[in-house]
Amino acid sequence: MPDRPLLRVENLRVSYEMGRTLWKARRFDAVKDVSFTVAAGETFGLVGESGSGKSTTGRAVLRLVRPAAGTIEFDGHDLGAFGPRTPRWYRQAVQVVFQDPLASLNPRHLVAKTLTLALRAGNDGGTGGVDELLDQVGLARELGGRYPAELSGGQRQRVAIARALAVRPRLVICDEAVSALDVSTQSQIIELLLKLQRELSLSLLFISHDLAVVRRISHQVGVMHLGSLVEQGGAEEVYRRPRHAYTRMLLDSAPVPDPVVQRERRARRRAPQELTEEEA
Amino acid sequence: MITVSRLLRQPATLVCLAFLLLLVVAAVAAPWLAPYDPSAVNVTGRLEGPSAAHWLGTDELGRDQLSRLIYGTRIALRASVQAVGLALVLGVPAGLVIGYFGGWWDRVAMRVVDAVSSIPALLLAFGVIALLGRGLTNAMLGVSVIFAIQLLRLTRGMVLAERELPYVDAARVLGLSAPRIMFGQILPNVAGPLIVQSSIYLGFAQLFEAMLSFLGLGVDVGDASWGQMLDRSRAYVGDQPWLPVFPGLAIMLTVLAFNLIGDGLRDAMSGARAPAPTWKPPPVRLVPAEPTRALLSVRSLTVAFPGAATVVEDVSFDIAEGEVFGLVGESGSGKTMTALALAGLLPPPGAVTQGSVRLAGRELLGLPDHELAALRGPEIGMIFQDPQSALSPVHTIGRQLIEPLRTHEGLSRRAALDRAAELLTLVGVPDARRRLGDHPHQFSGGMAQRVVIARALAAGPRLLIADEPTTALDVTVQCQVLDLLLDLRERFGMTILLITHDLGVVADVCDRVAVMRAGRIVEQAPVGGLFTTPEHPYTAALLAASGGAHA
Incomplete structure (x- = not known):
């Protein structure tokens, strides 16, 4: 296990505007004082109920929301020092897979086009193409010529994973990535994620409300409740002896x-x- | 592609497209098509009616009406395309930018939009003419600005919704630049309504052109324009009643064509008004069933949709009084269709083709709709997955609860309210009396599902069909709702048919369970047996896939 964690989140606070008067905005803390680390090549499971702030934490790491306080460090780089434009290397290093595979794929783009766009976004001497990506996630190559609406839920989620892999990321954030799928499809996608983690030594931040799924895939687990991380530790430890x-x-x-x-x-x-x- | 083929199946739209094509041909080929020079004056043959030489007659200067009408097409199309084209170029990118970036941009821009929208288009056109001088292009500029503002508003609204979708987030995470996300990702997804709106604006623009020319603010006096022809005809209509007819018709038909094409496009894109299926379901073939002591007895139930495979096939099961029976399966297994078939709520064109469904000995299949409707409530209650969409958002909980009480039990308003409060207390909603006046959005997911359950209980059903009643809820809340269902069974002997994808829920509350796959029941067993010794390999696979937490 390397000394320095790949991702370090410290005292993260994210607040949302609830409404505003002419002068002042009312704010609400969705995430309060959350700290955890993700080791390289490992999976950190973030589990909690709706409104617990687990997705917001993920979005802060993805820089889709701006933290109100706290630091996020990726591989020793402080995200707070980035400025308004996220550097290209970070966009390639951290990717995401969302819950609803249909909504997370552009409905007007063929699968191949979605993947080509992603490959082009990460193009720095990579050799792979759309076909290789489809192979990697276990999809038949001819599915590249389909629209997302013509695929099954499991196939769509594989496309979303392929899109994330296109830029060769080091950390993939899975935000309820298997929650919309049937249990048997769920197992296949989890198997795929585990296989990819082994092959590419990916780190995963696995966000889910499903305790059983999180247990299956995670090395470390954090439990969120009302914006706070109430407990974290080794997965078996948390599940067997919750404190x-x-x-x-x-x-x-x-x-x-x-x-x-x-x-x-x-x-x-x-x-x-x-x-x-x-x-x- | 689907849109185009749908469009070609609409006869009205096809006719309009053909008419439009005719106009374009007339505009382009006017010098060849027009039998006379449109401005050739012939004083001897003025104000003639339709004849062999002049098909549509002549005007006050003896000019050929048909030729002028054909040349008028040029003005009409040019004005429309100019106005709408400019509006699209101005309005859509502005709408995209404002919608995508939001914040202060949005607030400032929308106030400007509000201000400009309050000026009538015609007035703005007058203003532009006063400022820049007469002429068709100037006149249409004012109209264009109004269209642009409205397209901006439309685009912004759609972008606001679209930018929240995960595919846009995914593009941002990939590091795509803002312009590429706006024009490459979002624009194709909002283009449909914009095309529809533009088509309708083409018609409006045509009307404005005619109006401005009619008022003498459009084209130069010499040019042939439909609006201007109409204007001139006013003075001579007493001498030649045919004069206003043809330009009037031309304007009307063109505007109508643009509008109908807009409607057609909208229908084609939304998939609405799809050709009604001509499939007439065959009459239900009732399966003779031996009498049982079960409350609900289903035999060989088969549900079919036209064209598609049979979605429920040969499904049979019994539910005893006071039993909790689980129907478990993955999506597409037919479990929900089975439940809907029992309650007579199959979405058309689906239909039960054979089987027998008997509730307390009474055959339900083949009953006319109004008799089935009378059964839903007092005999069969139903609750669904999403409690918020099962409740009407604009009515208070109290009103939604007393409705079934008054219809089925004939209670007075006062008595119904009392009973509604009792029911809410029963399902564990605290402070029931006061909460009757609340609206559904004031309830959390778990509380809303309790309200839905209370409503299902209002008419005292013997069988409660619960379709994924806890799937949309958090686990801690799911736990409470499942406890409530079991509690109802214990206190009132309620019989429950529970439909779920979650074997954990089955293990928690069911007495017996049937596993469905691809429309068929593959295994049926008491809960204890199913989990310890599954007989069918599919059941075993399902168990293995969901057996995480205790494995």
């Missing part, structure tokens, strides 16, 4: 495909007073 009450509640709420476990949990929920005694 924060919110993490425990989250883990207990997500139903697992095992009727016996679910029956026990329900019994526990119905008798909260016994639980407190047990804990006491």
Whole structure:
């Protein structure tokens, strides 16, 4: 494990304008005081419910929103020193895969055109072409001649991943990248991400509300709640021995495909007073 | 490409396009087509009616009306294309920039737009003429400015929506420059409505040209313009009643053609008014079913859509009174279609082709629509995935809750409100009485789903069909809503058909479960058995794929 993390986020705060009077804007902190690191070649899973600030954190790293405070460092470079225009190298180093694969592909562009645009954006002596990209994400080459609407959800998400890979990034932010997919498709995409991580030693910032998926793919996990990172640590550690009450509640709420476990949990929920005694 | 082929299937649009083509040919080939010189004066043959020599007659100076009409096409088309072309060049890029960058740009620009929009187009045209002098080009400049402002507003509105989409974010993350994102990525996606609007503006521009020429502010007196012909005809209409007819017709038909093409384009692009399917579903073939003690008994249910494969095929299951039965499958497995078929809510042109659906012994298939409608509520209640879209945003919760109570139970307004408050308390909405006056957006996702459940319960259904009731909710909220469903079953013996893609939810609340794939039930078992010893390989694969958290 390298000494310096690839991505270091420290005391990040992001606020949104809620509404404005003529003089003053009312602001709301979507992310408060969040710190974590992503090691090179590893996956950091950011899990939380809607409104927890997990996507906003990702958008700050992507420089799609401007932080109100805190620092983000990528490979030793402070993003705060970038100025209004994001340098080209950073745009190539950090890429994103969004949740809705249909909305994240331009509906008027053929798959090949989407990928060509991405390749051109990152063109600095790369040898690969559209066909190689399609091979890399396990899509048939002739799918390049289709529109996004003519593809299945899983195929679209593969195209979105191929587009991200076109510029040879070092960190890919997956913002609910498998949440809109069926479970069997989900598994295939996760397998693909794991394979790509191995082959290209990619780092992933994997943002999801789905605890099971995050556990499967992450080395480190952070749990977000109402804008704060309430707990973080090694994935197995957090899942097996959650320290924060919110993490425990989250883990207990997500139903697992095992009727016996679910029956026990329900019994526990119905008798909260016994639980407190047990804990006491 | 789809748009073009759809367009060619609209007869009205085709006729209009043909008419437009005719106008273009007339304008280009006017010197060859016109039988006479349009300004050749013939004092002996003035104010003649239509004849073999002069098909459309002659005017007060004996000039051939047909020739003038043909030459008038040039002015008409030139004015329209000029006005709209300039408007597009000015308005669309400005709209793109203002919409994309937003902020102060937007605020300042939109105030200017508001100010200019308050000036009538004709008045602005007068102003431009006063400033720059008479002439068609100057007159149309004023009209152009108004069009440009409106196109700017339209473009900006669409860009505001479009720039929030992830494909634009993805382009930004790739480092594409702002102009390339605006013109390369966003513009193609907002072009459709702009083309439609431009087509309609072409018609408007034609009207303005005619109007300005009619008022003597357009073309020079010598030139042939439809508006001007109409203007001159006023003085002589007593002597020759045919005079205003043909220029009037020309203006009307051209404006109509532009507008109809605009309508056609809009329909073609939105896919609206697609040719109605001529498929007449075959009558339901009722399957004779032996009597059962189940509350709901479904036999060999088959649902078909014209052209497509059968979406539900030979589906059979029983649900006992007070049972929670799960129907689980991935998207496209037919689980939702099955549920909709049970409630008689299949989206047309889908139809049940065979089977039997009996609720407490009564056959539901083949019942006329009004009888089925009477069953929904008191017999079958339904809740859906997205609670916010299941509630009407403009009405209070109270009003939406008392509606079913008054229709089905015939309660008075006062009694219905009391009952509605009771129902809200029942599903765990705190401070129910006061919240009856709230609108749906004032409820969180979980609370809104409770309201939807309360509404489904209002008429006291025997069977509750819940289609992905917790999929749109956070896990902690999902947990509470599922607890509520089980609670209802315990207290009222409610029978629940739960449709879900989530095996965790099935394990949590269902007694028995059927696994659907490609329209068929591949396995049906009590919940305990399905999870420990799945029989069908597909079930096993599904379990393996979703077995993350406890594996």
